[in-house]
Amino acid sequence: MLMLLQATASLLLIAGSALAGPVARADKNTVIYGSKGTVSLSSDGKKPYIMILYYGENFEGHPTFEVVSASGDTSAFELTYAESKYAFSNYQSDGPHPLAAAMDTYRVNRYNITKREIFSNRLRLRKIGVKATVHTTPLTKLPGGFECSDEDFNHIWLTGARTAQLTEIPKYTIPDFWQVSKEGSLVESSAPQALSSAAAAQLTTYQLDFQVKPVAGEFSFSILSDNLNEAIIVTCDVHNGKVTATGASKPGPIPSSADAKVGEWMSVHAKVNMTEIYVLVNNETVLDFSQTEKFTALLAATLDGPEIYSNNLTDPSFLKDFFVGTNHADTIVDGSRRDRIAYTGNLDVVIGSTYSSTYDNSFVEGSLDLLGSYQATPGFFIPTAKIQQEPFRELLDINITGLIGYSFNFLNALAKNYEVLGDKELAKEWAPRTTAMLDWAHSQLKNGLFTFDDPALTGDWNYYDPPQTGASSKFNTLYAYSLQQTQALLKDAGANTTVYETRLENLRKAIHSNLWSDTLQAYVLSNEITIGLAQDANALAILAGIPQSHNVSATSLLSTMDRELQLEAGPLAFSNATAKYGFAQKISPYASAYHLRAAFESDDDVIVRSLLKSLWAPMANPAHANYTNCFWETLDPDGTPGLGLITSLRHGWASGPTAEVSRYVLGVQAAESGYKKWDVKPLTLGLEWAKGRVRTEQGNVEVDWKFKSGLLEMTARGPENGNTEGTVYLPRPLPMPLEKSAIKLNGKVVKGDKFTVSCGQKITIKQTCA
Structure with missing residues (x-):
């Protein structure tokens, strides 16, 4: 898909539900596209041009697009994400997120597009889509599977599988959210992060010093934070000369004597003493940071002086101290x-x-x-x-x-x-x-x-x-x-x-x-x-x-x-x-x-x-x-x-x-740990048929049961590897009672309502009229 960008200021593109979908595995080259046609966007600078790309379901990954061309003032291009269309009634969509740890908590990203180039930070521009970061094997090709005569139950099983799939975050797929350079660390659209040490989370009296250069007019930082980043956030709007803080009754002005300017380094000193909080900028005022700014030379100490933490923030090795680096395990x-x-x-x-x-x-x-x-x-x-x-x-x-x-x-x-x-x-x-x-x-x-x-x-x-x-x-x-x-x-x-x-x-x-x-x-x-x-x-x-x-x-x-x-x-x-x-x-x-x-x-x-x-x-x-x-x-x-x-x-x-339907409707259950012994005990729930598979360490247990004219036909196969043994029970309840019928196991009439299956064996059960 090509996108033709023709716009002035206040251009807005809104991408809906841009987070999940069917691919193979977490392949960095896999892109799920929201649009395959060429898109032209333009604005008079007063009213934004809005386009919604609907993906139909949740996708997860890093949005991507590539600029084809741009003319006029295109300095205010925005991309917004949401799980539901209703969220677009709010400018911030369904963000910024609480409880998001070190993720990009905002749901609106702004880009100053002034020339043809590739954006390597979060998004590029040509072919609007999402680079998958999760394993997105088609749901019907997963190791486990389930299908039955009730479409509601089929949707339920698959939706649960998709939910599980999307909450599995592969290792090394989370980017470093701070861009570290010799000048300092650039922070964009990320929530302030607390120092990772257990001692830091319990501190209620300390002082903090750092230097910051606001790139986009505003910065913020947190104090008295817990490990979920619930904290007092102080935000300094340098462009408009205003300071706000969580819990503060009203904003305060930044005095001109502080000489705080966008694009220039300034010093920040914060003093926390239980409920008394002081923040000084260039030795003058109180504030905190957020959105886009650069930081360097961080020092934290207790009120009486001993240093708790110090780092110049010019080497990526510090990222682990604040959990703002990548993830090292699935x-x-x-x-x-x-x-x-x-x-x-x-x-x-x-x-x-x-x-x-x-x-x-x-x-x-x-x-x-x-x-x-x-x-x-x-x-x-x-x-x-x-x-x-x-x-x-x-x-x-x-x-x-x-x-x-x-x-x-x-x-x-x-x-x-x-x-x-x-x-x-x-x-x-x-x-x-x-x-x-x-x-x-x-x-x-x-x-x-x-x-x-x-x-x-x-x-x-x-x-x-x-x-x-x-x-x-x-x-x-x-x-x-x-x-x-x-x-x-x-x-x-x-x-x-x-x-x-x-x-x-x-x-x-x-x-x-x-x-x-x-x-x-x-x-x-x-x-x-x-x-x-x-x-x-x-x-x-x-x-x-x-x-x-x-x-x-x-x-x-x-x-x-x-x-x-x-x-x-x-x-x-x-x-x-x-x-x-x-x-x-x-x-x-x-x-x-x-x-x-x-x-x-x-x-x-x-x-x-x-x-x-x-x-x-x-x-x-x-x-x-x-x-x-x-x-x-x-x-x-x-x-x-x-x-x-x-x-x-x-x-x-x-x-x-998803787990319960496989366990009870297919009926596959571990009778001993590791499925060394396993059972198949289907509960029919009034269904006409059900089939599927359950993966074990030794291989799949496969089950297929159905009723034809009220009579049972069933197959079950045990895992091909290991030394397992299974017991297959007749589904319950049976439309035709057992006492009024005969049961054939692999073509031979047998007595009873349960049958043994050895490793790799397939059995066929057929019910006939007595």
């Missing part, structure tokens, strides 16, 4: 547009969908190694890590964390990884870290329940809701689930699991005795809030076997959840009764992933279909107004994106159905 991020950082909390869900579709285990390994290195000496884990850093080599000597539930989620992710790979060396490596977390959790029991009164520790994935202090059903059922799920890993590592089995039994009893409500017929939110329920807590209770061990059926609890939570657009994450305590009425695909898993595990096909059809099918429908071929972070009760423009419309934690 990793999975929370969301590929926003939250491009690694989280422990979503891995339990994402690892399942990854192994069911892309089977890119290097991304799983990279994520576990990075996040697992963030374990503190008490045993819990820090919930987040920037993917630009390398794993720590020793435990962190700190005694505080946040999002405590994510530490349990991480253990479940380890268990899932071991279930798939079956590598006993991995089990031995992770067993001590696992027991450290479980032992710490046991030390926090009060009256038999995991109890925390500190709100700093008891936030969760729903960061917009109040913390769940006291004895929370969510954290206790999640703890119980972790005790249950890690049994195989610990046992195969040679650990004595008796103590953990006993703790699980006792915890189940304590949860049911103290948190079950006969009135509600569910587990209450916590011992402090007893009139409402949380979706994930009750789903996890089922998965951990808590109600079942107390003569309460899983289906009855699922019925309560359906009554209290289900809306037309999906189930609420918290029942309406919790709203008076400040809990938002939102629909969470993340919490619903556990709900779906519990319904599948309980053979409740009515609830399974309800969840898939109400929540995930609309998001996976190409006709949906906000369709991105990816699943979303959260939804409002009406089914629209739940957090407005900042909502991530491709969030890995929402991809749960």
